[in-house]
Amino acid sequence: MNTKRIALAGVFTALVFVMTFLIRIPIPATEGYVNLGDAVILTASFLLGPFAAIPAAIGSALADLMGGYAHYIIPTAVIKGAMGGVAGLILKKQKTTSRRIIAFVLAEVIMVGGYFAFEAMPFMYGPSAALLSVPFNAIQGLAGILVALPLSYVRNLSKSAIISG
Numbered sequence: 721m722n723t724k725r726i727a728l729a730g731v732f733t734a735l736v737f738v739m740t741f742l743i744r745i746p747i748p749a750t751e752g753y754v755n756l757g758d759a760v761i762l763t764a765s766f767l768l769g770p771f772a773a774i775p776a777a778i779g780s781a782l783a784d785l786m787g788g789y790a791h792y793i794i795p796t797a798v799i800k801g802a803m804g805g806v807a808g809l810i811l812k813k814q815k816t817t818s819r820r821i822i823a824f825v826l827a828e829v830i831m832v833g834g835y836f837a838f839e840a841m842p843f844m845y846g847p848s849a850a851l852l853s854v855p856f857n858a859i860q861g862l863a864g865i866l867v868a869l870p871l872s873y874v875r876n877l878s879k880s881a882i883i884s885g
Contacts, residue, residue, distance in 0.1 A: 725768065729775045732764040736779025736800075741786055750853045757783065758831065758864025759871070761800060762824050765807035766815065766872045776804030792838075799834035803827040820872055821865075828861030 740757030747753055757780055764772035780800035784792040810823035835857055839850035 725771060729764075729768060729771060732760060732768065732772070732775035733779040733782075735760045736764070736775055737782045737786075740780055740783035747853075747856050750856060752789075752853060752856070753787075754856055754860040754863070755783075756863060756867060757800075758803070758828065758860060759867035761804050762807060762827060762864055762868035763871050765804050765823065765827065766811055766820070766868070768804075768808060769812040770805045770808035772808040773801040773805030777801030795834070795838040799831055799838075802830050802834065806830060815872070820869060824865045824868060828858075828865060831861055832857045 736757050739760050740755045744753040744755040760779070761772065761776040764775055768775070777797040777800050781793045781797040784790065784796045789796075804827070807823040807827040810819055810826065832854060836850050836854055839845050839853055840847040844850070
């Protein structure tokens with residue numbers, strides 16, 4: 721663990737929070753919102769490897785806390801942390817286009833499936849109501865991929881992959 725990686729993780733934590741909490745579109749049907757925090761999580765996984773789990777979990781959970789979604793803090797930390805960690809593991813050794821796509825899509829499948837599983841629980845909304853959030857979470861995931869994938873090819877961003885290895 722070096723100082724640059726820790727500092728970059730701190731910056732990504734703040735960016736995940738800002739892009740999740742401040743840049744969001746409310747979804748009245750689910751009482752939730754769509755945001756661009758996933759784009760930052762995927763970009764962090766490209767640069768930080770599995771260490772991206774930390775800023776993904778903390779930044780996203782803080783957004784839930786500040787947004788009045790306290791009952792989502794723990795599931796969000798687990799789901800978003802898993803997204804960053806899994807995508808980062810896939811990208812740790814190779815950063816080819818196909819691995820980027822696989823890593824980013826798998827991370828978003830974790831997000832959509834994770835929130836569906838949590839919301840389908842009896843103390844939440846149940847399976848039928850939880851299905852309402854699936855398309856919105858999928859749209860959020862697609863937006864995250866469409867923003868993060870081209871960012872992973874920015875020349876200066878790619879050069880800072882030195883931080884991850």
